[in-house]
Amino acid sequence: MVSKKQLRFIFGWLALLIAPVALHAAQVSDVVETDLVEQLARFFSMRDPSLRFALIGSILLGISCGLLGGFIVVRKMALMGDALSHAVLPGVAGGFLWNMEKDPVAILVGATIAGLLGSAMVSALTRTTRIKEDAALGLVLASFFAAGLCLQTMIIQNLPSGTQSGLDKFMFGQAAALGWDDVALMSAVTLLAVVMVALFYKELLVTSFDEGFARASGLPVRWVHHGLMLLLAMSVVIALKAVGVVLVSAMLITPAAAAYLLTDRLHRLLTLAVVFGVLAASVGAFFSFVGKNLPTGPLMVLGASTVFLGAFLFGPRYGVLSKWWARRSRSGRTQRENTLKAIYHVWENEGAALEGVSLKALAEKRRATLEEIGREVNSLERHGLATVNGPMVYFTPAGRQRSAEIVRNHRLWELYLTNSANIAPDHVHDDAENIEHVLGEDVVRELERRLGYATHDPHGKAIPSVQDVHQNAGLTGEAGKRGGA
Amino acid sequence: MNELLPAFDFHHVVVAPWTDYLPATGAWMLMGFFVTATCGLVGNYLMLRRMALMGDAVSHSVLPGLVIAFLITGTRGTWAMFLGALLAGVATTVIVETIHRKTRVKQDASIGVTFTTLFAIGVVLVSVYSSQVDLDAECVLYGEIGNIAALDEGGIPAPLVRMGSVLIGVVLLITIFYKQLLVSSFDPGLARSLGVNTTATHYGTMIVLSIVAVSAFEAVGAILVVAMLILPGATSGLLTTRLARMHGLSVVHAALSTVLGVHLALALGSQIAPAIVVAGAGLFGLAWVFSPTQGLWLRWRKPAKPGTAPAEAS
Structure with a gap:
């Protein structure tokens, strides 16, 4: 029992x-x-x-x-x-x-x-x-x-x-x-x-x-x-x-x-x-x-x-401390994922040719001070998702994969809401902002299938494909090397 | 069984309380009336606000507050006792709310868990420090109303003065804040839109409740306070729907149950506080059966099923 x-x-x-x-x-x-x-x-x-x-x-x-x-x-x-x-x-x-x-x-x-x-x-x-x-x-x-x-x-x-x-x-x-x-x-x-x-x-x-x-x-x-x-x-x-x-x-x-x-x-x-x-x-x-x-x-x-x-206090599901702890770790993860996403966006905007992303550009994108960005990036580094080298930040392979996943989740969800729920393209961002952290792999596959393997979201941005996520293409190759060097 | 009930002595039970014993019985009756009337007036609002069981909870959790205040200050001074009880009362409210809001435990269970825990702490403290604390289990159960010094022994006894001032305080508060209490008890939404601070009213009621509970605790003990809080309000609630009349009727109920209770205690040879409650419950029973609007006799008469109507109905 x-x-x-x-x-x-x-x-x-x-x-x-x-x-x-x-x-x-x-x-x-x-x-x-x-x-x-x-x-x-x-x-x-x-x-x-x-x-x-x-x-x-x-x-x-x-x-x-x-x-x-x-x-x-x-x-x-x-x-x-x-x-x-x-x-x-x-x-x-x-x-x-x-x-x-x-x-x-x-x-x-x-x-x-x-x-x-x-x-x-x-x-x-x-x-x-x-x-x-x-x-x-x-x-x-x-x-x-x-x-x-x-x-x-x-x-x-x-x-x-x-x-x-x-x-x-x-x-x-x-x-x-x-x-x-x-x-x-x-x-x-x-x-x-x-x-x-x-x-x-x-x-x-x-x-x-x-x-x-x-x-x-x-x-x-x-x-x-x-x-x-x-x-x-x-x-x-x-x-x-x-x-x-x-x-x-x-x-x-x-x-x-x-x-x-x-x-x-x-x-x-x-x-x-x-x-x-x-x-x-x-x-x-x-x-x-x-x-x-x-x-x-x-x-x-x-x-x-x-x-x-x-x-x-300690009940695993309804305990006050456990709930507090779960909320804390969840909000920490969400924050890290948002930083990863921002790095991806900057990298995407400045042309995939760049090897890393400057902290300054990242701070502008996140509308934060350099100090705050420094803290966020350090947290990424602690979790093995990015490496910092002077003014530049580089993905690790794991970080690159997770950032591509998050961006893919976000854009697929936006597209799904626009296509299937008839919501105007400029109203779907906030919703996607929340759901991107919790979508599982099988749900994403199903979304992709229903959307006919679309390549672009309603705002015209490219949706990273499964290959993009899993093959360490693009930034990671060089960045990984650079980070290791 | 015969040895249990003392032989009914008309003089001892009915006449003497008003003549020979008057110094003692007078003090008991006055004290009993002060306690029941104060509790009854506050209890009206507890009934209306569906906080009857918070009364139960607060009256129990006053005990650890009293004992801890005593252990810290080392005296049984009025102010230390009031402060301890006040803190205990507010702590109960806060703990009940916290458990209820933060977890899925329902409010009734959270009340049950909170006050039993606090009460248990109080009882354990009383037994551990029994040599130092001037409190014992009997006092917790049925108070010491019977030990109040008689009126003629050098002025008015202090507990009587204390309880009397609490009664006057409660009456004053109700008169001043009548409108706010009335509106917020019946329709909190309307009260807020009229600019009444319902949170302040709620906590104010709880604070007054703690004060009443601690001052009544001394006389009638932790558990009987609950009866004194609920019975007058419940009885008058059966007889009228106007708040002002409810107040009046609960004071009448308090006076009647005290006088009857003292006679009952003399007749049975039992403690006074429980006898007052039993008399009050009897009055409630009468109101339940004979209330003009919701009495049981209306129900018994209407279906007109012969044989089902008990004798009282006719």
């Missing part, structure tokens, strides 16, 4: 993650005042059963949250995850009240019901009133959350067993508090999520990207939506104890958003989101274990955010 290229990027991020690890570890040890090395040894040897549960639980929640998060991000319902995660709180308290103990199954059922109620409320609000979806989400989120808090503070204050209920652990999460029954429940829900997604992959795919088409082909769009909400609510609930109510939405959104920056294919997106989710969750569990008093949830979220930052 994951290509080599993607694997490389994953390892790149791993390296990225290690930097904050080192920074943080120092800080944590200051605060906790335990032997960091001993803690690390305990972590990696997994002697503690509680640690084993914490780690397994984190991995499971990474899987289920990443998988379902991928769907809510591509369905543009990211904040539905936020609303759901807050809306389950009254259900958690209600599940506790059911038989007055921390029964994970009762809490799961109660919280899932509350979550579904919340999501139904959002759709009801947007359908029956003028309230927009964002406001409806915020409203449901905060009202349900407040109801949950009310119940919870009531339990803590009024019940003798309330203080030990551990309900406050649901706020920011404590992976170390996971027990055997929690982990069993988490595996059951994760398995359910994976199986359901695998079974209904096609339905989920189609309804996520083209609802109209899905409806037209007879898919039960609404049921798919409700089913997804159910799975989402359940996976939010199992994540609660480890991540906490407040930040569980980040475990849904952030890994998936990072994956969304890296690929266009849904199955790759889901795979990556799961990988990132597991990574972030285990990093969070690790730190919360090393530093005793740290809540797990925020640390997991920060792990996921680091991954997102990596994708945001």
